[in-house]
Amino acid sequence: MVGITRAQRARGDRPVVDDAALYIADNGRCLCGAHLGNMARFTGRDISGQKVERMTPAAARKALRVFHWEPACETCGRKAS
Numbered sequence: 001m002v003g004i005t006r007a008q009r010a011r012g013d014r015p016v017v018d019d020a021a022l023y024i025a026d027n028g029r030c031l032c033g034a035h036l037g038n039m040a041r042f043t044g045r046d047i048s049g050q051k052v053e054r055m056t057p058a059a060a061r062k063a064l065r066v067f068h069w070e071p072a073c074e075t076c077g078r079k080a081s
């Protein structure tokens with residue numbers, strides 16, 4: 001993984017995710033772009049190869065209304081803005 005990231009940095013690749021946004025990855029884990037992990041940050045897919053899905057404001061509101069769960073990053077607690 002480190003090797004992949006180093007090669008991408010060397011090429012000047014930029015993360016494909018927004019650090020301030022929330023994403024659903026890794027079998028339903030909720031993480032902000034900054035904590036998705038380098039694989040997902042640079043490729044848009046987590047280490048199991050699944051596409052990470054950006055949580056839209058509408059989806060965040062629905063989660064709160066339906067599941068009484070306010071989406072937040074599991075690492076830093078950042079909430080959908």
Ligand SMILES: [Zn+2]
Nearest residue numbers: 032035073076
């Ligand atoms: Zn975070």
